[in-house]
Amino acid sequence: MTALSARTALGGVSALAVAAVVVALFTQHQWGMLPCPWCVLQRLIFVVIGLAALPGALLNAPAAKWLSVISVLTLAASGIAAALWQHFVAASSASCNLTLADRIMNATGLSELWPQVFAPYASCADAAVSLAGLPYEFFSLALFAILGLLAVWAAVQRPPRSGFFR
Numbered sequence: 001m002t003a004l005s006a007r008t009a010l011g012g013v014s015a016l017a018v019a020a021v022v023v024a025l026f027t028q029h030q031w032g033m034l035p036c037p038w039c040v041l042q043r044l045i046f047v048v049i050g051l052a053a054l055p056g057a058l059l060n061a062p063a064a065k066w067l068s069v070i071s072v073l074t075l076a077a078s079g080i081a082a083a084l085w086q087h088f089v090a091a092s093s094a095s096c097n098l099t100l101a102d103r104i105m106n107a108t109g110l111s112e113l114w115p116q117v118f119a120p121y122a123s124c125a126d127a128a129v130s131l132a133g134l135p136y137e138f139f140s141l142a143l144f145a146i147l148g149l150l151a152v153w154a155a156v157q158r159p160p161r162s163g164f165f166r
Contacts, residue, residue, distance in 0.1 A: 006154035010068050011057035013150045017050035020143050025117060033129055033136070034121035037101040038086035042140050043118065044110065045079040049147055056154060069155045076148035083141035090124035099124075 004012075021043050027033040035043070049072055056068025082101065090099065102120070105111050110118035129136050 004153065006065050006157035007057050007060065009150045009154040009157070010053040010065070013053040013072055013147050014050045014057055016143065016147060017046045017053070020046045020140065021117070036090070036122050036124040037099060037105055037120040038082055038090050038124060040105055040111070040118045040120050041101040042079055042082050044105070044108070045075055045082065049075045065154060069151045072151035073148055076144045076151065079144035080141055083137040083144065086124065086137045087135055093124050
């Protein structure tokens with residue numbers, strides 16, 4: 001039995017990040033859990049993490065691995081910060097308008113381009129919901145931490161011996 005390779009770990013990062021967005025969309029559209037600007041910002045971070053992990057997962061090149069690892073670690077830290085901010089600051093605010101998350105999402109134009117995924121429909125105080133007794137944002141915080149740990153795992157793995165697509 002072989003250990004989890006860097007490429008497999010980064011492929012897992014990409015798959016888990018996409019799964020996080022799918023779960024968020026399910027809870028929004030099936031269970032009526034409407035997202036706030038901080039929620040949709042975290043969705044965007046998950047999407048970008050998924051994309052950032054792909055070069056390291058698909059290419060057997062040290063530069064691709066390190067680009068993916070550094071990008072995923074930076075984005076995972078950003079996601080953790082966003083989830084913590086949402087829980088400890090934004091959730092106690094009556095409005096999320098003109099917050100950093102709102103400005104970032106407006107600047108990307110994604111809320112107009114793809115509103116079913118990236119448009120906020122609730123204020124931060126209204127979006128404060130829990131699943132299984134835990135605040136929703138703690139689930140994304142935990143997943144950002146797991147994605148970061150998988151990136152660290154990928155970083156410490158030795159490269160394969162040879163071959164471009166191995």
